[in-house]
Amino acid sequence: MKGRWGIASGFVAGAALLLCGVAGCGQPAGGDQAEAHAKTMSKTGFIEKSVALADGTTRKYVVFIPHGYTPKKKWPCILFLHGAGERGEDNEAQVRVGIAAAIRRQETDFGFIVILPQCPEEPGWWTGESEKAYALAALTKTRRGYSVDSKRIYLTGLSMGGYGTWTMALEHPKLWAAIVPICGKGDPEQAGKIANLPCWCFHGDQDDAVTVQHSRDMIEALKQAGGSPRYTEYKGVGHNSWDRAYDTEELYTWMLDQQAK
Numbered sequence: 001m002k003g004r005w006g007i008a009s010g011f012v013a014g015a016a017l018l019l020c021g022v023a024g025c026g027q028p029a030g031g032d033q034a035e036a037h038a039k040t041m042s043k044t045g046f047i048e049k050s051v052a053l054a055d056g057t058t059r060k061y062v063v064f065i066p067h068g069y070t071p072k073k074k075w076p077c078i079l080f081l082h083g084a085g086e087r088g089e090d091n092e093a094q095v096r097v098g099i100a101a102a103i104r105r106q107e108t109d110f111g112f113i114v115i116l117p118q119c120p121e122e123p124g125w126w127t128g129e130s131e132k133a134y135a136l137a138a139l140t141k142t143r144r145g146y147s148v149d150s151k152r153i154y155l156t157g158l159s160m161g162g163y164g165t166w167t168m169a170l171e172h173p174k175l176w177a178a179i180v181p182i183c184g185k186g187d188p189e190q191a192g193k194i195a196n197l198p199c200w201c202f203h204g205d206q207d208d209a210v211t212v213q214h215s216r217d218m219i220e221a222l223k224q225a226g227g228s229p230r231y232t233e234y235k236g237v238g239h240n241s242w243d244r245a246y247d248t249e250e251l252y253t254w255m256l257d258q259q260a261k
Contacts, residue, residue: 074149081157102246126164156180178258185214188221195227202245204237
């Protein structure tokens with residue numbers, strides 16, 4: 001049965017997940033994956049999920065499964081971090097905007113598994129330890145339950161999620177095949193840690209919520225560190241640069257060209 005936003009209902013609580021180090025983060029267990037495939041391969045589209053965390057709490061999230069999904073092939077996967085306006089606990093707000101809206105405009109042909117966690121009002125920021133742990137736990141469970149290509153896992157987010165994208169990229173640079181931060185802010189002093197991580201950054205030059213200078217500074221720092229990031233700055237565009245960014249057809253082709261080493 002599908003809910004208000006076209007999300008299939010039915011939560012499945014996972015076993016408690018202990019976050020591991022960078023090299024092993026999100027590694028699936030073979031037996032668990034095979035069993036989960038039998039249960040989930042018949043469900044596609046936006047599906048409600050939940051994950052049990054190491055602290056004893058259970059958190060909801062949504063996963064998009066391509067309509068042509070089959071466990072017989074490996075699928076690219078995107079972890080999406082929403083903005084401050086979508087914080088809450090309804091497990092719906094994060095699937096109204098950003099990449100979810102873009103998916104709906106091409107849903108039958110969208111070929112990525114996409115994980116959409118929801119940050120609560122409190123503590124309410126993707127750079128917080130509990131929220132990073134939750135997002136990575138949702139990724140871990142998805143990798144256990146579906147046939148995810150471990151070399152093609154991508155991280156993206158908008159506004160507050162753009163902050164989270166830069167932060168989680170710096171903390172787990174080997175996990176991601178590429179990152180797509182949109183109208184966020186990173187730490188230029190640490191750019192050297194991700195100089196070799198493929199990056200395509202987007203921002204509007206009239207953004208009055210998160211100044212475009214933050215993206216300019218991060219891109220320049222990556223270049224100074226020897227990186228070759230892509231950067232798209234939209235002239236005359238304010239804070240909402242994500243609609244144009246996620247509707248960029250070339251973005252998804254570019255993602256698929258990037259693979260983790």
